Amino acid sequence: xxxxxxxxxxxxxxxxIGGADTTALAEQYGTPLYVTNEARIIENFSxxxxxxxxxxxxxxxxxxxxFAIMRILARxxxxxxxxxxxxxxxxxxAGIPREKILFNGNSKTDFELQKAVExxxxxxxxxxxxxxxxxxxxxxxxxxxEIAFRVNPDVSTPTHPKISTGLRTSKFGIPAEEVVDTYRxxxxxxxxxxxxxxxxxxxxxxxxxxxxxxxxxxxDLVKEVVELGIDLKFVDMGSGLGxxxxxxxxxxxxQDLADAILPVFNDRTQALGTSPKLILEPGRxxxxxxxxxxxxxxxxxxxxxNFVGVDAGFNLLIRPAMYDSxxxxxxxxxxxxxxxxIYTVVGPICETGDIFAKDRExxxxxxxxxxxxxxxxxxxxxxxxxxxxxxxxxxxxxxxGEADIIRSSEGIEDLMAKQKxxxxxx
Numbered sequence: 001x002x003x004x005x006x007x008x009x010x011x012x013x014x015x016x017i018g019g020a021d022t023t024a025l026a027e028q029y030g031t032p033l034y035v036t037n038e039a040r041i042i043e044n045f046s047x048x049x050x051x052x053x054x055x056x057x058x059x060x061x062x063x064x065x066x067f068a069i070m071r072i073l074a075r076x077x078x079x080x081x082x083x084x085x086x087x088x089x090x091x092x093x094a095g096i097p098r099e100k101i102l103f104n105g106n107s108k109t110d111f112e113l114q115k116a117v118e119x120x121x122x123x124x125x126x127x128x129x130x131x132x133x134x135x136x137x138x139x140x141x142x143x144x145x146e147i148a149f150r151v152n153p154d155v156s157t158p159t160h161p162k163i164s165t166g167l168r169t170s171k172f173g174i175p176a177e178e179v180v181d182t183y184r185x186x187x188x189x190x191x192x193x194x195x196x197x198x199x200x201x202x203x204x205x206x207x208x209x210x211x212x213x214x215x216x217x218x219x220d221l222v223k224e225v226v227e228l229g230i231d232l233k234f235v236d237m238g239s240g241l242g243x244x245x246x247x248x249x250x251x252x253x254x255q256d257l258a259d260a261i262l263p264v265f266n267d268r269t270q271a272l273g274t275s276p277k278l279i280l281e282p283g284r285x286x287x288x289x290x291x292x293x294x295x296x297x298x299x300x301x302x303x304x305x306n307f308v309g310v311d312a313g314f315n316l317l318i319r320p321a322m323y324d325s326x327x328x329x330x331x332x333x334x335x336x337x338x339x340x341x342i343y344t345v346v347g348p349i350c351e352t353g354d355i356f357a358k359d360r361e362x363x364x365x366x367x368x369x370x371x372x373x374x375x376x377x378x379x380x381x382x383x384x385x386x387x388x389x390x391x392x393x394x395x396x397x398x399x400x401g402e403a404d405i406i407r408s409s410e411g412i413e414d415l416m417a418k419q420k421x422x423x424x425x426x
Contacts, residue, residue, distance in 0.1 A: 004330065005247055005374060006289050007040045015292075015332040015372050019401030022294055022332040026370050029405065031296040032312035032393040034381055036406075038072060039399060040290040045076050048282055051254035052262070058102060060239065060283025061087040063378040068397055068406040069287060070094035081238075081281040085112045088121065102198070102236060102279070104150065106172050113137055117145050124150045124198045124236070126173060131186055138191025147186065148196030148236060151179050153217045155201045155210050173199065176217060180224045187230055194230050196276070197222060200238025203284060206251050208260035211237070215261045219268035226272055236279035237261065243288045245326045245375050254285070284378040291377030293317055294332065297369040298348065305344045308365050313347030314354045315387040317373060317380050321353045329357045332370040337363035345371060349388050381407075389415055 003009050009016040014023050018037035025035055048057045058079035061070065065087060070080070071094045079100030082088045091101055103116045106126045113130070114137050116123050125131050125147045138145040152173030174182055179197075186194050201214050218235060225232060244251045252260075265278055295312035314321040329345055331337070339361035347354040356373055365371075384392050391410030396403045 004335065005328065007037055007043075008292070008330075008374070010335040013334060013336050015330050015335040017292055018398035020398040020403050022292070022372055023370055025396060025398075025403055026294050026296065026332075028403075029394055029396055030409065031294050031370070032310075032316055033294045034291055034316075034376065034393060034395040034407075035294060035403070036066070036069065036287075036291040036377060036395065036397050037399075038397055041069060041072050041287060042076060044286045044290065045073060045078060048254045048280065048285070049077075051258040052278065052280060055278040055280055056100060056234075058100065058236070058279055058281045059286055060281045061091060062382065063283030064287045064291075064380070065090060065382050066395060066406060067094060070096065073286070079279070081283075085109075085115050088112075088115065088119070092119070102148070102281075104198070104200075106150075110137070114141070117141055117143050120146075122146045122148065122196065124148045124196075125186075126150050128174075128182060128185070131182070131189070131192070135189040135192050144191055144193050146193050146195045148194070148198040148234070149174055149179055149182055149186075151176055151197060151199040151218065151221060153199050153201065153214050155214045155217065176221060179221055180228070183225050183230055184228055187228065194225075194232075196232055196234040196236060196279075197225065198236040198238070200240065200281065202240045204242040205240045206242045208252050208257055211240075211257060212260050212264060215264045219264065222268070222274075222276070223272055226274055232274065232276045234277040234279050235265070236281065239280050239282040239285070241282060241285045243285055243375065245328065247328055254282075288378035289375045291375075291380065293373040293376040293380060295347075295371050295373065297365060297367055297371060299367060300343075300365055305359070306341055306365075308343045308345045308362075308371070310345060310347060310356070310371050312356075312373075312393070313349035313388070313390065314351070314356075315347075315349060315385045315390050316393055317356065317376055318383050318385075319379055320356050321351070322383075327356060327376065328374040329360050329362065330372040330374065331363050331365060332372040334363040334369065340364045345373075349390075386410070386415055391415060 014021050058081045059073045060081045062083050074095035080091045080096050083105045101121045104124045134145050150173040186192050295310040299309040301307045319325040343362050345357040394409035395407035397406045
């Protein structure tokens with residue numbers, strides 16, 4: 001047995017995840033199939049907790065909203081960053097305490113704001129308009145809304161433009177130069193209790209320097225807000241630490257991030273004589289490499305390229321089509337066989353962009369082989385759809401070689417579940 005990447009092993013030419021043989025899982029549960037290793041989730045979360053022992057780690061639920069995963073993290077003491085009432089509902093149901101939840105988002109509905117107020121969940125306010133709406137809700141209900149403001153710090157990050165969220169042109173946050181005046185206004189509004197400050201600069205960031213720049217800018221703002229007489233109980237720096245999608249790629253670890261930003265945070269808070277809690281919001285780092293997507297080969301076609309057509313499409317894993325992102329590919333039933341040809345792995349969706357992997361050296365691929373797309377745990381199932389009338393697949397959770405289904409596969413009936421015909425079409 002040898003390790004192919006992180007917690008993934010090869011035994012008897014078969015790919016194993018969490019001690020479970022992927023070929024057996026595919027036979028038992030069918031394909032496509034998402035498979036997640038519970039132990040790896042805990043290991044990744046623990047790396048953050050070890051690197052930041054005095055901070056609160058809020059899992060970014062948008063990365064993977066699986067209820068089982070949220071339950072695992074709740075038992076590890078995680079908080080969560082939620083972006084909708086649906087995520088908030090799931091977080092509370094999973095056992096995450098409301099005092100360790102931050103309701104984020106640039107365009108929350110009045111219903112969502114009211115639920116946050118009713119449930120006593122902190123809100124990261126994204127605009128003056130939202131601030132006034134929240135104040136009105138709090139005043140009407142006789143409650144107090146604890147808030148942070150999300151800052152747009154204008155920090156450039158070396159990542160895909162669609163996931164760079166701290167630029168001046170981003171839709172997220174209040175411009176840094178306006179934030180202090182917004183805190184001043186908020187401190188006089190009924191039902192509003194400013195208690196934190198928040199930013200998030202992007203995702204899949206492979207350099208710690210942007211985080212240092214963001215921390216410095218945020219602490220400049222903390223100083224000005226504290227001088228207004230506002231007691232900031234927390235500084236939420238978001239997250240965005242990337243992972244090595246390519247085998248052998250070197251990327252920063254949570255300890256590297258801690259070594260980069262904690263000196264700035266600690267020195268600045270000590271100089272101010274304040275002791276706000278540091279909050280971090282990792283999502284991708286916690287779940288991305290915990291999960292693989294298993295998909296069966298339907299056809300192999302020699303044309304302009306050697307195309308391997310599989311039974312999963314971008315309706316199940318949209319990252320390669322949306323971001324041109326890289327996912328390592330393993331022929332799971334030939335995992336230790338030497339490469340023989342160059343293949344392009346494609347899905348069955350009626351879109352030219354339905355491509356998972358371009359020009360990969362793989363063992364000889366045949367109809368019926370099992371392909372594993374690695375590092376599919378972040379923004380995989382959570383961004384899935386029923387496009388082309390394709391039901392979504394099942395999810396399995398493995399621990400010590402044993403598997404449980406944590407989400408059943410959809411059937412054709414699920415495509416019709418909420419559809420109705422007007423009487424005139426009967």
